[in-house]
Amino acid sequence: MSNRPLSPHLQIYRPQLTSVLSITHRATGVALSLGTMVLLYWLQAVARGPEAYAAAQEFLGCWLVKLVLAGWTWAFFYHLCNGIRHLFWDAGKGFELRHVYASGYTVLAAATTLTALTWGYVLFVAGGAA
Amino acid sequence: MSLRSSLGKVKGLGSAKEGVHHWRLQRLTAIALIPLTLWFVVSLLSKVHADHATVVAWVSIPYVTVLLLALSIALFWHLMLGVQVVIEDYIHCTTKQIVAQLLLRAFAGLGALLAVVSILKISLGTH
Numbered sequence: 001m002s003n004r005p006l007s008p009h010l011q012i013y014r015p016q017l018t019s020v021l022s023i024t025h026r027a028t029g030v031a032l033s034l035g036t037m038v039l040l041y042w043l044q045a046v047a048r049g050p051e052a053y054a055a056a057q058e059f060l061g062c063w064l065v066k067l068v069l070a071g072w073t074w075a076f077f078y079h080l081c082n083g084i085r086h087l088f089w090d091a092g093k094g095f096e097l098r099h100v101y102a103s104g105y106t107v108l109a110a111a112t113t114l115t116a117l118t119w120g121y122v123l124f125v126a127g128g129a130a
Numbered sequence: 131m132s133l134r135s136s137l138g139k140v141k142g143l144g145s146a147k148e149g150v151h152h153w154r155l156q157r158l159t160a161i162a163l164i165p166l167t168l169w170f171v172v173s174l175l176s177k178v179h180a181d182h183a184t185v186v187a188w189v190s191i192p193y194v195t196v197l198l199l200a201l202s203i204a205l206f207w208h209l210m211l212g213v214q215v216v217i218e219d220y221i222h223c224t225t226k227q228i229v230a231q232l233l234l235r236a237f238a239g240l241g242a243l244l245a246v247v248s249i250l251k252i253s254l255g256t257h
Contacts (some may be wrong), residue, residue, distance in 0.1 A: 012227075026216055029209075029212045029213070029216070030213060030216060032209075033209045033212070033213050036205065036206070036209065036241055037241075039245070039252065040241055040244050040245060040248075043244075043245055043248040043249065043252075044244060044248045045184065046185050046186065046189065046248070046252055047247075047248040047249075047251040047252050047255075049182070050181075050182040050183075051183040053185070054182070076167070076171070080163075080164065080167065083160055084164065086160075087157065087160065087161065090157060102217075118171070119174065121175055122178055125177070126178040126179060127178075127179065
């Protein structure tokens with residue numbers, strides 16, 4: 001059993017866009033799942049009343065939390081865009097190698113642009129205090 | 131040559147005896163989450179500095195309450211289906227596998243309940 005030849009393991013397997021985007025979909029999915037705790041924290045703060053809400057707004061407004069939230073925003077947009085890419089595959093479309101690469105780069109660009117637009121709005125249009 | 135009966139193929143019952151149930155629900159919740167999450171993010175952006183009364187008034191609008199409840203249920207359901215497969219793939223010890231799956235279900239179930247109760251309390255509370 002232990003002497004059987006094995007296929008190349010991750011450490012010596014050259015990363016490709018396709019495999020990296022695939023594992024990133026999983027990683028962002030797990031990160032977003034953990035991030036729902038922030039959403040729950042905010043929701044129950046609103047439910048508890050003005051004092052709890054003010055404390056939550058202050059906590060969510062500190063720069064370290066904002067940095068985590070920015071990363072979480074990218075994870076959200078990535079998982080959303082790449083999820084749509086997966087739905088097209090489920091429908092049997094976009095399997096040509098050049099299409100797979102084109103949609104992959106599109107997903108990366110879209111997620112990064114949407115994250116930049118979102119935080120550009122939060123910091124510079126809505127005013128950076130919160 | 132496949133030894134499976136035509137009926138077995140049609141019913142799609144593999145070794146897990148549930149056919150495409152998991153796959154289908156994952157896609158169904160994914161499709162529901164596309165408009166729901168985009169709506170939620172855009173809505174939150176307009177409430178970055180909103181005070182408590184403004185947020186409560188917004189959540190209390192009937193269609194907002196309904197969409198937030200739908201979002202919560204679809205989100206925690208989708209999360210459970212997704213993380214379930216990650217655990218199945220990476221945890222190989224049977225005991226740890228069962229414990230992790232139970233913890234995941236506890237997290238997803240309680241998370242969904244906490245979200246639903248919070249939203250209903252905000253929406254239906256006296257204010």
